[in-house]
Amino acid sequence: MTSIFDQKIDRRNTHSLKWDEMESRYGISPDDGLPMWVADMDFRPPQAVNDMVARAAEHGINGYYGNDAPYKEAVISWMKRRHQFDVSPDWITTVPGVVAGYSMAIQAFSEEGDGVLVFSPVYHAFGRAVRDNNRRLVESQLIERDGAYYMDFDNLADQVDERTKILLLCSPHNPGGRVWTAEELTRICEFCLEHNILIISDEIHHDLILDGSKHVVTSTLSEAIAERTITFTSASKTFNLAGFATAACIISNKELRDQIRKVFTACGVHATPLGSQATTEAYNHGDEWLTEACDYIAANQELLIEGLEAAIPGAKVMRMASTYLQWVDFKNVDLPFDEIVARIQKQAKVAVNIGSTFGKGGETFLRFNLACPKSTVEEAIKRLEDVFADLRIQTNA
Ligand SMILES: Cc1ncc(COP(=O)(O)O)c(C=O)c1O
Incomplete structure (x- = not known):
């Protein structure tokens, strides 16, 4: 079943922090990078909000x-x-x-x-x-x-x-x-x-x-x-x-x-x-919109848990009951943390938040923003599968 949230909306050059500052902050171009960091959604709000904005613009x-x-x-x-x-x-x-x-x-x-x-x-x-x-x-x-x-x-x-x-x-x-x-x-x-x-x-x-x-x-x-x-x-x-x-x-x-x-x-x-x-x-x-958004994010979470944990041996997703900000622990991944971050950010071009910025206890974590179309989560998983392929071969050997 399709959802309004499946729609990929081009946010480049709209003064979006998430998209338009990804390059300066992460060295990841918005043309081929996946912004899964700062906490805003790649979704339009309920239509009533945009109708109000249109009326206000018309009034001027x-x-x-x-x-x-x-x-x-x-x-x-x-x-x-x-x-x-x-x-x-x-x-x-x-x-x-x-x-x-x-x-x-x-x-x-x-x-x-x-x-x-x-x-x-x-x-x-x-x-x-x-x-x-x-x-x-x-x-x-x-x-x-x-x-x-x-x-x-x-x-x-x-x-x-x-x-x-x-x-x-x-x-x-x-x-x-x-x-x-x-x-x-x-x-x-x-x-x-x-x-x-x-x-x-x-x-x-x-x-x-x-x-x-x-x-x-x-x-x-x-x-x-x-x-x-x-x-x-x-x-x-x-x-x-x-x-x-x-x-x-x-x-x-x-x-x-x-x-x-x-x-x-x-x-x-x-x-x-x-x-x-x-x-x-x-x-x-916005009640109906919110119900759909929460269901959509919950489904993205299931996708990420299954895909990311299979792609990166040892990675553990902390199941969230709330928010759309998925906290993932890499403590048991058999690579130095810096190397994991480099593979995710530089090679897979997925921009995520670094756990240590959240204070004590965050050092081995990364945070993935899942308020995005399902296709973005799927693409992220595909890229993670690619850049951690060697680790899976090593683990299965
Ligand atoms: C817990 C929490 N508080 C506050 C904010 C930001 O709120 P505001 O943009 O209203 O300052 C965020 C944004 O991610 C948040 O996660």
Whole structure:
């Protein structure tokens, strides 16, 4: 059966980071390379979004944004019907991206030199946001068990001190694709309450659930946890809208809200008409699109698991329950890691993210973006079969 997502859309020369900076960053030409790195999709968003953009282009004026009521209604409705999260309009502030939002939260709620706890390996911008704000990165390395990541609760208390002020939580987790259970989230949040650590919950991947797991919004765990939690979400990963630079910061605690809004104001944060309307259209009309996208990505995952593990003896795909960012471990491949990377990037011309950039525990991994047409995954596997053929012969000998 064909899908709208099978369509190969030429993204070259469209100011796409993924395509138009692949050559400068990886030395891989977009003419024959496969961009499976930065986290955006090679899919068009729901039609309602592009219809809105066409209407806006026709009208032609792009001034400052006003009247955010329809946007907030759309966010509130989405959170309620998809995540059973009751949000009041005044809890929401629009920020120009989740990373920008949590970086400002770090500024608002900690001092230089304070510790920020993360579970590593984790989305590389976490470490950057902490270090670039002159805070101390406290990495609690995730434990791998039965092909999935788990938090290491046994060692947590030894890792924090009275200057650890913030937990920067990635839920669901990128990379690794874990959807944390309510029990795991409750345990970590209660630990934070005990140690007076504020919880910043990056839930940008919350809608991209591939296997029927249930994403639990951190703030819904209890009243006490909600009081100490700042939630960031966006339609950008869900519907491929990253270029609109629009995300929601949701806080029920008025004191925390007032404190962070001072920083937002100081930084001149404001929403944009296109970003807000794109989000509104996607949330109001994107349910069916999202179901299809998740099914499509899940099928790409099956393809990659089967094809890549057969192509490269020893390689192990960490099955993701969420995201479209496939984490693959090369620890048991009988080649130096640099050689594996060179074969994948230089010979096969597949651009992927390097695991060490995700922090402790990522050193033997690469991350493959599977939000692409199935034919791209098939082509990647074919190329990997070619460049690792010698390894298969050696292993089978
Ligand atoms: C966990 C996580 N947070 C945030 C982002 C980026 O969000 P934004 O573009 O809104 O800054 C990404 C992008 O991959 C991500 O994986």
